[in-house]
Amino acid sequence: MEETISLKEIFGVIKERLLLIVSLIIGAALIAAVVSYFILTPTYQASSQFIVSQEKQDPEVQYNTGDIQTNIQLINTYNIIIKSPAILEDVVKELDLPYSADQLKSKLQVASEEKSQVVTVTATDTDPATAVKIANSTVETFQEKIPDIMSVDNVSVLAEAELSENPSQVSPNPLLNIAIAIVLGAMVGVGLAFLLEYLDNTITTEDDVEKQLGLPVLGVITHINDSDVRGEHMAIQSKQTKRGGYSGAQKKSV
The missing domain is CATH 3.30.70.1130 (EIF_2_alpha)
Known part of the structure; x- marks a missing residue:
C-alpha cells in the first residue's frame, strides 16, 4: 500500500521544524551579506x-x-x-x-x-x-x-567612456546575492526538515502506533509531572482538612 502525505502533515512538519528553517534562512542571508560587502572585490x-x-x-x-x-x-x-x-x-x-x-x-x-x-x-x-x-x-x-x-x-x-562622479559597481550585487541566499536557505531548510522527519522513526503519537505497528489504540496513559502530583496531593489534603474541621464543628454544636 502506497503511503500518502496530506497537506496538513506537510504544514505540520514545517511548523515543527520552523526554527531550523528560519535559522538557515537568516544564516544564509548573513553569509551572503558578509561575502558581498567585505570579501568580494567590487568591479x-x-x-x-x-x-x-x-x-x-x-x-x-x-x-x-x-x-x-x-x-x-x-x-x-x-x-x-x-x-x-x-x-x-x-x-x-x-x-x-x-x-x-x-x-x-x-x-x-x-x-x-x-x-x-x-x-x-x-x-x-x-x-x-x-x-x-x-x-x-x-x-x-x-x-x-x-x-x-x-x-x-x-x-x-x-x-567615449566617461568617469561619473559616483560610479556604481557592476559586481557583486549584494541585494541580489542576499535574495538568492534567502531562497536557497529556505529550500535547504525545508528539504532538511523533511529529511529529518523521514529519518525519525520514533513513536510519539497514537497515529504512529497505528501506522508503524498496525495495532489499534486501546487506551492512553497521561504523563504526569511531579508538580502535578504535588498539586493534586495538596488539593486532597486541603479538602480533608476542610471536611474534618466541618465535622468537628458539628459535633461540638451537638
Whole structure:
C-alpha cells in the first residue's frame, strides 16, 4: 500500500521544524551579506562606442545597401582584431597596466547590435577610472592601427567612456546575492526538515502506533509531572482538612 502525505502533515512538519528553517534562512542571508560587502572585490565597467562606416569617397556618391552590408560583415572581423595582441599590447604599454595582453583580453567585451554598424567596447576593472581609460584607449588604438592591418579607414569613434562622479559597481550585487541566499536557505531548510522527519522513526503519537505497528489504540496513559502530583496531593489534603474541621464543628454544636 502506497503511503500518502496530506497537506496538513506537510504544514505540520514545517511548523515543527520552523526554527531550523528560519535559522538557515537568516544564516544564509548573513553569509551572503558578509561575502558581498567585505570579501568580494567590487568591479566597475566603462563603455566606448565606434561606428563602422564607408571609406571616404566622393561626397556626391550615395551609400547603397551593399556598402552597408559589407561594413556589417566586417564587424565580426573587427571584434576579433580589437581583442588581438596587436591592439592590446599597445594598450598595455600606453596605460602601463600591471598585467599582460591576455589578462586584458579577459577584461574586455566587444558587442554589436544585430544589423547595426555600432560596436560597443566594454572594459571591466576594480578601479572605475582604469576601466574608462582601458575602454577609450582600446578604441583609439584600434582606430589608429586598423588602416595598416586591413587597409581600410572606416572606423569612427561614436562615444567615449566617461568617469561619473559616483560610479556604481557592476559586481557583486549584494541585494541580489542576499535574495538568492534567502531562497536557497529556505529550500535547504525545508528539504532538511523533511529529511529529518523521514529519518525519525520514533513513536510519539497514537497515529504512529497505528501506522508503524498496525495495532489499534486501546487506551492512553497521561504523563504526569511531579508538580502535578504535588498539586493534586495538596488539593486532597486541603479538602480533608476542610471536611474534618466541618465535622468537628458539628459535633461540638451537638
